[in-house]
Amino acid sequence: MQQDKPITELCTHNLTDLYYRDANLVEELLGKKTFTEVMFQQITGRAPSLSDLRIVDAVMITLMEHGFTPSAIAARLVYMSAPENLQGAVASGLLAVGSSFVGTMENCAKLLHEIMNDPEGPETAARRIAADYRARRASMPGFGHHLHKPDDPRALKLLEIADDLPEIKGEHVAALRILARGVDAAAGRHITINATGAIAALLGEIGIPWQVMRGFAVISRAAGLVAHIAEEQIHPSGRYIWDLIDHDIPYVGKGEGHNKLSTDGEN
Template sequence: MTDVTGPTVEDTTAWWSTSITRIAPGEIDLRGYPIEQLIGKLGFVGAIWLLTKGSLPTPAQSRLLEAAMVASVDHGPQAPSIASARMAATCGVGINGAIANGVNVLGDTHGGAGQQCVELLCAIVDTARHDGRPVTEVAAETVAEHRARKAYLPGFGHRFHPRDPRRDVLLTLVREAVDTGEVAGEHLRAALAVEAALARGSRKPPMNVDGITAVVYAELGVEPELARGYFVLARSVGILAHAWEESNSGRRIKGPLPPPLLADYTGEPTRDFEG
């Protein structure tokens, strides 16, 4: 007969073991720091870095991360995530449901370009290192390969802005961090090389916010999927603001089209049912 024993106390407490937070009656430590020592001294972006990366950020890390997140907070109600949250807010789901609705729309196509661009820049840098080739050469090959496949190049060009207004200011901050030795600048050079290669074609799409924030995250050593998480955190601010504004508008059950407009019908014409 098989002797089956249940989990021990040690097994149970180890089930959700974590290196992030220690709690005990009257005590909360974040990565080993008592929370009462952090409140009022560590900024919110610093707390994000501490919890996700496991250490206190340097001034440069905090400055660049905050700049990237501020750049990503909102892009108006035409963004699907914002529109989704606003519609949900008129349906009585509550502010948390409206925010969740907006966040859940952030997928590979809407919200995923930053992660994809971090992956792209890291691949260019890694290939250049491995092959001992100039990053400009690898970037040009990458652009040519994407163009040959007619593939989307994440982080470059914008469907609305001829030149993304967030690009230049973030680029300046990264360049300053490179000049002071706070970041290496390899991923910045890769992104600029991609941009230069694109400029030699008929279309000359500059970096957009996903591209320049990808430079920030890659220079900070942020893993690609975590970079998407940072974008989601940042965009949640805009989602919250729009959901709250809409919830106070007084309109109920607001659909995607203003009444009396209706979506075009492209199906069969109305006909009698002969059963």
């Protein structure tokens, strides 16, 4: 069976002009549109509203920096090993944007979609989902934080931003709050909505499919990782991290004399 020939709507060029979708890069975008505006239109295929921009900017700022998390540590260590390859160091950090850190809004958004479309109603769906996760002792995506208790201040602010936008229907935010009640009931105590839970709801409100949401985390986190590399160039920590691990994680095997290879050079 013959497949249709692939097409693209994203970009084209000729001898004198370049186009992002239908917009002339030089005449219509450069100096006239912000990065967020052009990024949103490239990803979604539609011009952003003021509410779209407010939410995307808030999301991108929230996700950009998380300190010495696994992604930042990976980027710094790879940069220490290959300082000529900044993009490789950033790429290594981006590989850690997944279902445990930074990228958890994707799985939370899937749950919100399930709650909003359950034939038995959102309250019943939320209780069922929360009870299932509790029974399996699985982490509920979008909930809980080891530092922020009883609430994640980032989530509170993000939801406040959504509540203040008149163009937002609030269906995804409402589903998140219904799920939060189910999670609290299943746990028998209050469990915070974390930042990625709020982000799942906000991106859902502006029509971002859950399959694409993690991409916003990747874009934002790339900027944060470049900042970590810039700091690594001035205040290097990669070698310190390596030495710390080498010192604090003991060898417990049965090697002759328990000798450790030197980390002064290549092993």
